[in-house]
């Protein structure tokens with residue numbers, strides 16, 4: 590089944606040309622700097638590459654989800670997980686909560702900047718003592734008149750230093766677990782916020798930070814939706830976060846195969862091109878088969894999402910399988926490059942370190958297996974819970 594129309598392909602071409610011209614030549618430097626200049630997002634906004642599925646009212650293009658798939662694929666083919674995640678965190682991990690559950694005030698204030706590339710956002714779920722166990726977060730927001738006072742800390746926050754605001758998961762009722770959780774939009778220039786950059790293995794061009802909140806005053810109008818509903822909003826929103834790993838990891842794996850084939854054709858050993866060695870040919874055959882099968886599955890999951898069917902089981906399966914295959918592909922393709930694979934002169938070293946976070950971020954592989962086991966073995970209906978408002 591072909592999910593892409595002529596319009597999608599025209600969009601892909603103009604996006605690819607833009608990325609080739611404006612991004613690709615700069616990526617090595619941005620990886621070294623550990624930072625992406627914000628200007629690039631403004632340029633992408635001007636070109637109409639951001640806010641693809643957001644309503645026109647906020648400057649968006651109101652397009653179907655496969656335009657977002659194209660964006661994810663083309664960004665991912667650049668082989669910089671740091672570049673891709675910076676914008677994924679904005680478009681798919683934080684802004685959607687405002688669009689779906691936020692008041693008109695919040696939508697008007699934040700969404701136009703997300704579409705124009707002027708605003709960078711983050712999602713603040715993880716804490717030093719609570720990652721997988723989201724219900725156990727401790728950052729608290731206490732209502733005082735027309736504002737909340739927020740105390741606590743978040744860690745591993747993508748765009749935490751670089752960003753303008755964070756959709757923050759807080760406890761408004763510390764005596765409850767899931768029912769005590771709410772979502773607050775917090776401007777990152779608010780008094781009382783301390784930001785500390787985290788040095789990390791991969792995604793080197795993206796900024797990851799620890800955020801501390803010390804009596805931060807947040808207007809009550811920054812509450813997303815209703816108090817105590819945050820966990821349900823998250824269960825729904827996390828499907829999109831996980832889904833985005835599918836097209837982006839598949840596209841990066843395809844890039845790895847294509848780069849490997851080019852290298853194997855040129856590289857000679859024992860008097861022939863290494864692409865003539867059966868063991869290496871079979872490795873490519875195996876990896877290509879696995880990627881192709883998952884690509885079909887990935888498009889099926891994206892198609893369901895496009896039809897507003899939030900299938901927790903399939904999204905979790907897709908995230909688990911794609912991110913684990915990505916690790917295997919990056920390890921085995923790096924091997925095809927021999928010593929060169931280990932150097933920064935060839936693409937596999939960056940892919941090897943970037944893909945490692947795939948089985949951790951957005952819910953670890955172990956948590957994906959837990960969710961799938963509860964659905965498959967215990968008959969738990971996460972989809973109904975995730976779509977409950």
Ligand SMILES: Cc1cc2nc3c(=O)[nH]c(=O)nc-3n(C[C@H](O)[C@H](O)[C@H](O)COP(=O)(O)OP(=O)(O)OC[C@H]3O[C@@H](n4cnc5c(N)ncnc54)[C@H](O)[C@@H]3O)c2cc1C
Pocket residue numbers: 678711712713714715719720721722744745746747748789792797946949950951952953954955956959
């Ligand atoms: C580069 C990077 C960027 C990130 N960006 C963001 C972001 O923007 N916003 C954000 O909120 N978070 C972000 N995260 C955090 C990420 O979502 C968490 O790291 C992840 O959810 C795991 O949480 P944890 O690190 O606390 O690990 P833990 O929850 O402490 O888990 C440790 C180990 O125990 C396993 N484990 C835990 N519970 C179970 C269980 N029930 N059964 C079996 N095994 C279990 C885990 O799978 C893992 O292997 C980012 C992380 C990284 C590394």
